[in-house]
Amino acid sequence: MLSRFRFLWRNLLRRRQADQDLEAELGAYAEEMNRRQRHRVQTEPLREQVRSARLGAGLEGWARDLRYAARMLRKAPLLTLACVATFALGIGANTVVFSMANALLWRQPPLAQPQQINFLRILRHGAPGVDMLPAEVEQVRQQTAGVFRDVAAASLGQLGLSVNGHAETMFASYVTGNFFQLLGVRPALGRFFFAPTGVVDRDPELVLSYAYWRSRFGGDPGVVGRAAAVNGQAVTIVGVGPKDFHGISDLFDTQAFLPMGLAPAHQTGQFVSALPLVRRRPGGSLQAEQAELDLVAARMAQADPKQFHGLRIQAVPLGVGLLNSNGENPFPMVSTLFLSLSGLVLLLAAANVMGLLLARASTRQREMAVRAALGGGRRRLARQVFLETLLLALAGGAAGMVLGIFGSRALSALPPAGGFPLVLDFSFDGRVFGYGLAMALLVALTAGLVPAWRAAGADPNDALRSDHGGAGRRRQRLRSALVAAQVAGSLALLIVGGLFVRSLRHAETASLGFDPSQAWNFSLDTDGAGYLPARGRQYYAQLLPRARALPGVLAASLAQEVPFGLDSSATGVRLSPAPAPSGAPPPPSAGYSAVSGGYFATLRIPLLQGRSFGAGDGVSAPAVAVVSRALAQRLWPRGNALGQTFVRGDKPSPALRVVGVVGDVTANFSTSSRLFFYVPLAQNYTPQQILQVRLAPGTRPAAVAQAIARLDANVPVSVQSMDDAVDGINGLYIFHLGARLAMWLGLLGLALALVGVYGVVAYSAAQRTHETGIRMALGARPRQVAAAILRQALAIVATGMGLGLLLAAAIGKLVGAFLVGISGLDPLTFALASLLLATVALAASLLPAWRATRADPLAALRCE
Amino acid sequence: MAKTTELLPGTLDVLILKTLALEPLHGVGVADRLAQVTRGTFQVGPGSLFTSLHRMEEKGWLASAWGVTREGRRAKFYQLTRAGRRQLEQETERWKTIALAVGRALELD
Numbered sequence: 020m021l022s023r024f025r026f027l028w029r030n031l032l033r034r035r036q037a038d039q040d041l042e043a044e045l046g047a048y049a050e051e052m053n054r055r056q057r058h059r060v061q062t063e064p065l066r067e068q069v070r071s072a073r074l075g076a077g078l079e080g081w082a083r084d085l086r087y088a089a090r091m092l093r094k095a096p097l098l099t100l101a102c103v104a105t106f107a108l109g110i111g112a113n114t115v116v117f118s119m120a121n122a123l124l125w126r127q128p129p130l131a132q133p134q135q136i137n138f139l140r141i142l143r144h145g146a147p148g149v150d151m152l153p154a155e156v157e158q159v160r161q162q163t164a165g166v167f168r169d170v171a172a173a174s175l176g177q178l179g180l181s182v183n184g185h186a187e188t189m190f191a192s193y194v195t196g197n198f199f200q201l202l203g204v205r206p207a208l209g210r211f212f213f214a215p216t217g218v219v220d221r222d223p224e225l226v227l228s229y230a231y232w233r234s235r236f237g238g239d240p241g242v243v244g245r246a247a248a249v250n251g252q253a254v255t256i257v258g259v260g261p262k263d264f265h266g267i268s269d270l271f272d273t274q275a276f277l278p279m280g281l282a283p284a285h286q287t288g289q290f291v292s293a294l295p296l297v298r299r300r301p302g303g304s305l306q307a308e309q310a311e312l313d314l315v316a317a318r319m320a321q322a323d324p325k326q327f328h329g330l331r332i333q334a335v336p337l338g339v340g341l342l343n344s345n346g347e348n349p350f351p352m353v354s355t356l357f358l359s360l361s362g363l364v365l366l367l368a369a370a371n372v373m374g375l376l377l378a379r380a381s382t383r384q385r386e387m388a389v390r391a392a393l394g395g396g397r398r399r400l401a402r403q404v405f406l407e408t409l410l411l412a413l414a415g416g417a418a419g420m421v422l423g424i425f426g427s428r429a430l431s432a433l434p435p436a437g438g439f440p441l442v443l444d445f446s447f448d449g450r451v452f453g454y455g456l457a458m459a460l461l462v463a464l465t466a467g468l469v470p471a472w473r474a475a476g477a478d479p480n481d482a483l484r485s486d487h488g489g490a491g492r493r494r495q496r497l498r499s500a501l502v503a504a505q506v507a508g509s510l511a512l513l514i515v516g517g518l519f520v521r522s523l524r525h526a527e528t529a530s531l532g533f534d535p536s537q538a539w540n541f542s543l544d545t546d547g548a549g550y551l552p553a554r555g556r557q558y559y560a561q562l563l564p565r566a567r568a569l570p571g572v573l574a575a576s577l578a579q580e581v582p583f584g585l586d587s588s589a590t591g592v593r594l595s596p597a598p599a600p601s602g603a604p605p606p607p608s609a610g611y612s613a614v615s616g617g618y619f620a621t622l623r624i625p626l627l628q629g630r631s632f633g634a635g636d637g638v639s640a641p642a643v644a645v646v647s648r649a650l651a652q653r654l655w656p657r658g659n660a661l662g663q664t665f666v667r668g669d670k671p672s673p674a675l676r677v678v679g680v681v682g683d684v685t686a687n688f689s690t691s692s693r694l695f696f697y698v699p700l701a702q703n704y705t706p707q708q709i710l711q712v713r714l715a716p717g718t719r720p721a722a723v724a725q726a727i728a729r730l731d732a733n734v735p736v737s738v739q740s741m742d743d744a745v746d747g748i749n750g751l752y753i754f755h756l757g758a759r760l761a762m763w764l765g766l767l768g769l770a771l772a773l774v775g776v777y778g779v780v781a782y783s784a785a786q787r788t789h790e791t792g793i794r795m796a797l798g799a800r801p802r803q804v805a806a807a808i809l810r811q812a813l814a815i816v817a818t819g820m821g822l823g824l825l826l827a828a829a830i831g832k833l834v835g836a837f838l839v840g841i842s843g844l845d846p847l848t849f850a851l852a853s854l855l856l857a858t859v860a861l862a863a864s865l866l867p868a869w870r871a872t873r874a875d876p877l878a879a880l881r882c883e
Numbered sequence: 884m885a886k887t888t889e890l891l892p893g894t895l896d897v898l899i900l901k902t903l904a905l906e907p908l909h910g911v912g913v914a915d916r917l918a919q920v921t922r923g924t925f926q927v928g929p930g931s932l933f934t935s936l937h938r939m940e941e942k943g944w945l946a947s948a949w950g951v952t953r954e955g956r957r958a959k960f961y962q963l964t965r966a967g968r969r970q971l972e973q974e975t976e977r978w979k980t981i982a983l984a985v986g987r988a989l990e991l992d
Contacts (some may be wrong), residue, residue: 022943044959
């Protein structure tokens with residue numbers, strides 16, 4: 020084996036030396052034979068025979084062909100540049116899209132054996148909800164010791180961190196003591212919490228995330244051991260998490276971690292919810308795990324039917340961070356869609372390059388024929404042509420990945436409004452580069468095989484005899500088909516891009532059901548100041564009248580959640596408190612919020628029936644609710660909703676009596692459901708509340724912020740305009756991103772189609788120079804000549820557009836679910852995109868057609 | 884001229900190994916010795932001879948070195964390596980088995 024490597028090395032890299040040695044050996048042999056006067060020996064054929072049997076002889080041939088291919092490409096710099104640029108655009112677009120999919124779907128945080136880690140998803144009363152109480156987590160932990168090595172939990176919330184007297188709102192997780200241990204992450208600095216077995220510990224300690232440590236503390240290693248205050252409580256910073264670790268979600272950065280025992284609700288004995296995480300024992304499977312979880316859920320339901328009737332616990336693999344409120348992960352679908360669209364762009368690029376190569380093949384027919392006549396094997400010729408395409412694709416791939424790096428940087432630097440710590444790291448890693456390389460090889464195959472096969476099939480006689488052979492016409496037909504396909508793909512891309520843009524416009528201008536302009540949200544957290552509920556109630560009771568009294572404030576109210584806010588809650592709603600019979604359809608899920616009086620007036624949500632909340636809806640008053648029109652129609656399709664009662668499924672509470680019906684509100688764009696109900700804040704106190712103010716036109720919110728600070732500077736506050744919220748992470752942000760990406764892909768496809776159409780018309784016009792010359796000589800007008808060329812071009816474009824409309828209709832049906840306000844078959848989009856493409860194609864054909872009419876008839880006739 | 888026969892495929896290598904088992908030889912020497920031991924039955928052209936020598940060297944069965952012939956001329960000499968000797972033994976065994984089997988089959992016919 021070793022000797023083979025040695026000789027392969029020698030034959031490939033020390034070729035000259037090996038050849039000299041062989042030459043000397045054969046020379047000595049020839050000399051000896053001559054001396055014996057047997058016969059003359061020619062050493063040349065001998066040498067070739069031995070050389071072709073040597074190790075690596077095949078590789079050597081490849082290397083020679085590769086050098087030849089590179090030389091041929093250098094000789095046609097314009098064509099080479101065009102091909103490389105086309106490939107670069109196609110591959111660049113693909114790597115950008117893939118880098119996003121990579122970050123959203125496949126990139127793993129630095130966890131130990133992540134395949135063993137799962138989330139648990141809880142379904143109560145058959146309706147989805149994600150969270151679990153710590154006590155329930157502990158129950159699961161004790162009962163599943165057989166399959167799980169450990170069960171941990173983390174809850175997520177916003178709190179105020181104050182260091183050196185400067186308070187800032189941050190996203191933090193309260194985690195059980197075994198959280199980091201379960202995930203298998205190691206601190207970049209300092210240590211994590213000491214709680215090897217206990218689930219809950221109360222040491223006043225804080226761990227910072229790597230990203231937050233970098234951004235707020237500038238990566239200062241002296242941060243460990245520093246004193247800080249979280250929600251007014253003194254804590255010590257004990258460590259910093261590892262790089263690329265963002266907590267339970269990879270989508271946004273959990274900026275700090277605190278022991279679960281410090282959670283305010285834990286201290287006040289209140290409801291706190293947490294997301295359970297489990298690590299199964301080595302060798303266990305998801306199926307075994309699920310079977311065990313089913314048993315545990317059944318046992319818990321039996322032990323406490325009131326609390327756990329219909330409880331299901333599902334093991335959900337650790338994919339992308341948190342799931343949306345339906346427990347679904349939309350990213351695979353979205354990623355597949357955009358990867359397909361960018362794949363279509365790449366196909367168009369490949370078709371363009373193939374068209375260019377075919378056009379050149381006709382000018383190279385003579386070269387090929389000469390080489391074939393001189394004994395160049397057909398396979399060898401095909402290989403030659405293919406290697407040229409491969410070189411083009413690799414160069415294009417390299418250039419494309421450079422473009423892609425800039426493109427994905429631009430996308431990563433597109434932060435949503437509202438200061439949400441979204442992790443937008445679409446940076447390139449080995450996987451993205453691997454994908455780019457694979458795409459380069461794929462386009463080399465796609466664009467290179469047909470020209471290579473053509474080269475192999477070149478008939479020397481045919482080609483040497485004449486330029487106007489039947490092969491040329493065949494080639495032209497293939498190029499026309501190629502351009503038709505390009506037009507089809509490009510039209511489909513344009514339409515899909517247009518759909519996304521129109522969907523964005525719709526979402527932007529859609530009637531939201533409330534008026535976001537001049538409305539501002541101040542998110543407050545009395546937990547952040549370390550207040551118990553009694554003090555918190557007092558604080559909010561003082562805040563609201565003060566805000567309303569400020570000059571320029573038209574209206575003000577308080578709410579637990581606002582449309583397009585960071586939090587959104589939903590629960591199943593039923594008409595009767597009795598558990599639903601098994602087999603009944605799951606109850607409808609409705610969003611909800613607790614709001615103060617004046618909320619509907621502040622946000623300008625129309626009150627359709629009944630009344631809003633008032634001072635009479637206090638803690639001891641009957642439980643009441645206001646429902647959206649959609650929910651009223653859903654629960655009481657016939658009859659009046661006022662005075663009716665319903666039950667919420669998420670927590671034990673008395674039946675809610677409907678006192679009012681309000682207009683439907685779009686709370687986010689990810690669901691078309693408008694089922695919503697409101698309960699009085701007074702009856703559903705929460706320490707995190709949002710103050711809404713509606714300001715008179717031209718008024719800035721600074722006065723409100725000052726008033727809040729004057730009332731109590733300890734309560735952390737963050738401000739966001741309602742317009743920004745609508746544009747933000749739960750609003751239009753994703754639509755902007757999607758529309759931008761789809762539009763760029765569409766324009767890229769359009770540019771490629773433009774080049775393709777121009778190329779084929781120009782080539783066909785050039786081929787017909789002779790014919791044109793004769794016709795002009797016989798008295799044809801330039802217009803007639805141009806019309807003949809245009810007719811041919813437009814026939815190709817029309818065919819392509821017909822196919823493109825069909826393709827777009829198929830894609831449109833698939834993307835319909837992601838669109839707001841329009842269907843996937845939106846006629847206006849289809850018409851506008853078709854018109855745009857037709858115009859561009861016409862423009863691309865006009866120039867070469869016009870040029871054909873300028874041909875000098877005599878010159879055209881002479882050229883033969 | 885004695886009646887010559889085409890070599891069975893694969894037999895050239897083993898014959899060369901055999902000729903080299905006694906002493907190192909250069910190309911002409913191998914050809915001479917082959918003609919001699921097979922009493923002119925096999926004529927080996929220089930093309931196949933040198934191709935075979937180089938191939939076996941690349942496989943590590945032969946080692947080569949420049950030397951001087953009895954007539955005082957420079958030539959490249961080939962000699963068996965340990966791997967070559969092992970190969971010769973294996974091939975000889977295989978050849979015997981085949982020869983025996985083919986011989987038997989032809990006699991029975």
